[in-house]
Amino acid sequence: xxxxxxxxxxxxxxxxxxxxxxxxxxxxxxxxxxxxxxxxxxxxxxxxxxxxxxxxxxxxxxxxxxxxxxxxxxxxxxxxxxxxxxxxxxxxxxxxxxxxxxxxxxxxxxxxxxxxxxxxxxxxxxxxxxxxxxxxxxxxxxxxxxxxxxxxxxxxxxxxxxxxxxxxxxxxxxxxxxxxxxxxxxxxxxxxxxxxxxxxxxxxxxxxxxxxxxxxxxxxxxxxxxxxxxxxxxxxxxxxxxxxxx
Amino acid sequence: xxxxxxxxxxxxxxxxxxxxxxxxxxxxxxxxxxxxxxxxxxxxxxxxxxxxxxxxxxxxxxxxxxxxxxxxxxxxxxxxxxxxxxxxxxxxxxxxxxxxxxxxxxxxxxxxxxxxxxxxxxxxxxxxxxxxxxxxxxxxxxxxxxxxxxxxxxxxxxxxxxxxxxxxxxxxxxxxxxxxxxxxxxxxxxxxxxxxxxxxxxxxxxxxxxxxxxxxxxxxxxxxxxxxxxxxxxxxxxxxxxxxxx
DNA sequence: AAAATATGTGTCAATTCGACACAATATTAG
DNA sequence: CTAATATTGTGTCGAATTGACACATATTTT
Numbered sequence: 397x398x399x400x401x402x403x404x405x406x407x408x409x410x411x412x413x414x415x416x417x418x419x420x421x422x423x424x425x426x427x428x429x430x431x432x433x434x435x436x437x438x439x440x441x442x443x444x445x446x447x448x449x450x451x452x453x454x455x456x457x458x459x460x461x462x463x464x465x466x467x468x469x470x471x472x473x474x475x476x477x478x479x480x481x482x483x484x485x486x487x488x489x490x491x492x493x494x495x496x497x498x499x500x501x502x503x504x505x506x507x508x509x510x511x512x513x514x515x516x517x518x519x520x521x522x523x524x525x526x527x528x529x530x531x532x533x534x535x536x537x538x539x540x541x542x543x544x545x546x547x548x549x550x551x552x553x554x555x556x557x558x559x560x561x562x563x564x565x566x567x568x569x570x571x572x573x574x575x576x577x578x579x580x581x582x583x584x585x586x587x588x589x590x591x592x593x594x595x596x597x598x599x600x601x602x603x604x605x606x607x608x609x610x611x612x613x614x615x616x617x618x619x620x621x622x623x624x625x626x627x628x629x630x631x632x633x634x635x636x637x638x639x640x641x642x
Numbered sequence: 643x644x645x646x647x648x649x650x651x652x653x654x655x656x657x658x659x660x661x662x663x664x665x666x667x668x669x670x671x672x673x674x675x676x677x678x679x680x681x682x683x684x685x686x687x688x689x690x691x692x693x694x695x696x697x698x699x700x701x702x703x704x705x706x707x708x709x710x711x712x713x714x715x716x717x718x719x720x721x722x723x724x725x726x727x728x729x730x731x732x733x734x735x736x737x738x739x740x741x742x743x744x745x746x747x748x749x750x751x752x753x754x755x756x757x758x759x760x761x762x763x764x765x766x767x768x769x770x771x772x773x774x775x776x777x778x779x780x781x782x783x784x785x786x787x788x789x790x791x792x793x794x795x796x797x798x799x800x801x802x803x804x805x806x807x808x809x810x811x812x813x814x815x816x817x818x819x820x821x822x823x824x825x826x827x828x829x830x831x832x833x834x835x836x837x838x839x840x841x842x843x844x845x846x847x848x849x850x851x852x853x854x855x856x857x858x859x860x861x862x863x864x865x866x867x868x869x870x871x872x873x874x875x876x877x878x879x880x881x882x883x884x885x886x887x888x
Numbered sequence: 889a890a891a892a893t894a895t896g897t898g899t900c901a902a903t904t905c906g907a908c909a910c911a912a913t914a915t916t917a918g
Numbered sequence: 919c920t921a922a923t924a925t926t927g928t929g930t931c932g933a934a935t936t937g938a939c940a941c942a943t944a945t946t947t948t
Contacts, residue, residue, distance in 0.1 A: 838895085838896095842897090863894040865895080866896085867895090867896085
């Protein structure tokens, strides 16, 4: 297998910050480069006949096996210095892959997407440039390739802001979940604890949840009720925002 | 004068939705193409050594004469069909400008920016492709070139959402302004009226205004107090958001 | 000087928010 | 088998905020 460069749009790449939630930890999907062994965000290029959104979906389908992932553009990274000396190029040379070096050496601007996925359903899968794909805890991530630390930081910042006026959790939690689990998700993203009772009151006021008659058995102590998202109301809330504001 | 294509990044363009406020109307800066006579958003390309933000600033400096404009990326438009049959190409041919047709015929993704400028200070100036530059009332805009109607609509939507969690008005109002003027700005952007007293109470609670000892003379009837933005607090509010949320 | 009209400011009830406590239940320890 | 334990479910109360509304004031016009 080689990497064909002819079919891609010049100058443009995309990088995805894929968030997952597990063990009360916010996690991000990272790839380890084959040769430089640096860690990087999953990314890719845009085919001549596809939109950025389709390209990002395609890339994430390859990296996680999942379709219909929640995806959002959040910023284009375009510092002229950002893609100089891309370590992936060195990897390609050492790999003997006979890459089109001229193409890889060009300047790229990269469109940042963030994605929210169900940790339990995603199957991390490396790409042509990487040897492994793994979930990493958000607070244990060290040096990433190129400007990927910056991209990650901006994605997290956007996600936190998003929390104030849009619902979150669909595609990030399993189909049925408990209120404490939902709260942990918020607490993890925000990096602080919230009052249990006030959280529940506020969330319920958004009308995006259906309370199910079942409870979650098997955990220790009192078994909590299960909830599911009210997909229709969730969609409306995504469109119109939560608070009203003005 | 000709248009040199060698110095620009391939495949990438940018379009700016420049908002101004005058006569209680929200206005957008538009250009009329030289030959097709279609109207379009001001836009441009990215030089090989500049960031998107710098490119947008450069373009807006040329189109308005202004520096330090408030600028915000809001979305990349990347539908593969969006730039087919760009009317500007036809214009170039008819202009006898001997353009690099191959370059202009390529597919472009376009990064959308919106800008907020002081209407009274901006001097609309056409570019190489256009014969005039004018302010147009937001609700009187008809068919624009390519997907520019979509870009405008998305910009407005983003601006309205922005209003709920970020301050607005700096660079859009003159240095000194009255509370009724400020309210009109909000009402115009939102497309609805607000209660005078509640508006003032809310705005003042944001602590982004300094009340001046002067009043605005010359208008009819009781002369309203003048305010100016508290730049330091305004900047903080931009960073941290207004409401707090969680 | 009086009329007209927009601005400045205050009040009150309804609602929401933040802090907090106690009852209920499933598991585990003895 | 029973009691201890830890977690969840739910409610209350005062404080703060919000929404609806009214009257006094200032400036120009007649």
